[in-house]
Each structure stands twice: as C-alpha cells, then as structure tokens.
Amino acid sequence: MAAAPLFDLKDRAYIVTGAGRGIGAELAAGLAEAGACVAIAGRTAADCEKVASSIAAKGGRAIAVPFDARDEAQCAALIAEAERAFGRLDGAVVNHGIGLHRDALDTTRDEFANMLDGNLTSYFLMCRELGRRWVAEGRPGSIVLMSSNASFLAYDELAAYGVSKAGVDQLCRQLAAEWARHGIRVNAIGPGYMTASMKGIESIYDAPEVKAKILPKIPAGRYGALRELLGATVYLLSDEAGYTTGQYLAIDGGYSLI
Numbered sequence: 125m126a127a128a129p130l131f132d133l134k135d136r137a138y139i140v141t142g143a144g145r146g147i148g149a150e151l152a153a154g155l156a157e158a159g160a161c162v163a164i165a166g167r168t169a170a171d172c173e174k175v176a177s178s179i180a181a182k183g184g185r186a187i188a189v190p191f192d193a194r195d196e197a198q199c200a201a202l203i204a205e206a207e208r209a210f211g212r213l214d215g216a217v218v219n220h221g222i223g224l225h226r227d228a229l230d231t232t233r234d235e236f237a238n239m240l241d242g243n244l245t246s247y248f249l250m251c252r253e254l255g256r257r258w259v260a261e262g263r264p265g266s267i268v269l270m271s272s273n274a275s276f277l278a279y280d281e282l283a284a285y286g287v288s289k290a291g292v293d294q295l296c297r298q299l300a301a302e303w304a305r306h307g308i309r310v311n312a313i314g315p316g317y318m319t320a321s322m323k324g325i326e327s328i329y330d331a332p333e334v335k336a337k338i339l340p341k342i343p344a345g346r347y348g349a350l351r352e353l354l355g356a357t358v359y360l361l362s363d364e365a366g367y368t369t370g371q372y373l374a375i376d377g378g379y380s381l382i
C-alpha cells in the first residue's frame with residue numbers, strides 16, 4: 125500500500141510576504157517546488173513580478189501581489205486576491221521586515237516606532253486579516269511568522285529590531301492560543317546569521333573583520349543558507365504539524381545555545 129507522502133503541499137495555496145527578495149523569495153520558490161501555489165507579496169512590484177516569473181518559468185504557479193503590510197486594507201486585499209487566483213488559501217509565511225542597526229542612544233522615537241510598525245504591527249494586521257477570513261469561512265489555516273534569535277538574545281545596536289521580533293514571538297503564542305479552537309495554527313521560525321543579510325543591517329554581517337569575530341561563536345562554524353529555512357517552513361505549514369502551534373523554532377546553527 126502506498127503511503128500518502130509526508131509534508132505534502134501539492135495544490136495548496138500560500139501567501140509569502142516580503143517575497144520579492146532574500147528569505148521570502150527563497151521560501152516562495154521552495155514552496156512552489158513542493159507543488160504549492162504561491163502569492164508573492166511585497167512592496168516593490170517589479171521584485172515580486174520577477175520572483176513570480178522565475179517560479180512560472182520552472183513550471184510552478186505563482187502570482188505577484190504588490191502590497192504594504194502596514195496597511196490593513198492592503199492585507200485584506202492581498203488575501204482576497206490569493207483566494208481568487210488559487211480558489212483556496214491554506215496558509216501564509218509572514219516574513220517581510222526592515223532592519224535598523226543603531227545604538228539605542230541614537231535611535232529616535234520615529235525610528236523606534238517605524239521598526240515596530242514595519243516588523244510587528246504589520247504582522248498583527250496580516251495575521252488578523254488571515255484569521256478573520258478563515259474563521260468567517262470556517263476553514264483551517266497555518267501561519268509561519270519570521271522571527272529571529274534577536275527576539276531573545278541581545279545584539280549590539282539592534283534594540284528596536286530585537287524588540288520588534290520579541291513582539292513577534294509573543295504574538296505567535298497569543299494568536300496560537302486564541303485561534304487553536306478555529307483550527308488555525310501559528311508558529312515562528314528564528315534564523316540566526318544567514319548568508320544573505322537583510323537590507324539595513326548588512327554591516328553587522330558581512331565585513332570580513334565582523335565575520336572573523338562572529339564565526340567562532342556559531343557552533344556550526346558557518347552562516348546558514350537561506351534554503352536551510354525551507355524544511356521547517358514546509359513542516360509547519362503541512363498537516364504533519366497539525367498538533368504543533370505557538371512554537372518558536374531556532375534555525376541558527378546553534379548560536380543561541382552558547
């Protein structure tokens with residue numbers, strides 16, 4: 125007897141936010157390779173279209189939907205657009221984000237508020253719109269939030285960013301507890317040092333003298349490849365994670381262990 129494949133996402137439909145480049149683009153391509161339909165969502169339309177075209181060129185199914193996650197109406201419109209295009213929506217990877225590398229002493233009120241708006245309030249709005257839609261339709265759903273080990277480890281000059289990610293982890297637990305009765309699961313993954321750094325904080329990753337200091341602190345002895353975030357994402361979106369909710373999974377080569 126042939127067993128049903130584990131972690132099967134074939135013909136399922138997902139939104140990936142911040143998918144115009146970096147981690148989001150890599151995860152969107154990986155979900156498409158796993159047979160899923162993917163809505164590529166982000167602020168820069170040309171980036172989203174490029175990623176969607178590259179998926180389509182490999183035989184995958186993807187649409188590009190420009191949106192700003194800080195605007196709740198645009199979050200709702202993105203969800204409606206994905207459902208219209210694919211006839212269903214099974215989950216989302218809420219991944220978009222902005223970085224700020226700044227000493228707390230020099231961080232202005234506006235900069236701090238901007239980080240919370242871009243990395244936390246927007247996560248709440250996107251999740252709330254997904255939750256509203258699935259509860260109204262009586263459908264289950266799975267959300268993967270993109271956190272960071274900066275949510276619980278202090279890094280130099282990352283106060284506003286770290287606080288925004290700490291909020292993401294608590295949002296994960298809170299929504300998971302509130303929405304489990306609706307069949308909606310919410311989990312988070314937390315990358316550490318990855319080979320492609322996010323815009324705005326490249327300087328704390330990439331300079332050779334910085335790398336020389338960081339590498340000895342990573343038990344795995346290297347930065348992570350973006351592709352190494354895919355397996356956890358597929359697992360958390362899949363039915364095999366049906367009893368897993370409210371969890372943070374570190375993917376950081378052991379950095380947060382020591």
Ligand SMILES: NC(=O)c1ccc[n+]([C@@H]2O[C@H](COP(=O)([O-])OP(=O)(O)OC[C@H]3O[C@@H](n4cnc5c(N)ncnc54)[C@H](OP(=O)(O)O)[C@@H]3O)[C@@H](O)[C@H]2O)c1
Nearest residue numbers: 142144146147166167168192193220221272315318322323
């Ligand atoms: N790379 C790492 O080493 C690392 C480590 C830990 C955690 N993370 C987390 O992983 C996520 C992705 O990081 P990344 O390295 O791929 O960053 P990135 O290369 O800077 O990409 C971020 C993406 O998010 C989009 N975006 C930002 N604000 C948005 C908004 N308000 N609405 C819609 N889209 C928005 C950007 O599009 P536009 O440019 O068009 O705005 C861009 O496509 C972030 O949440 C980050 O905090 C990254």
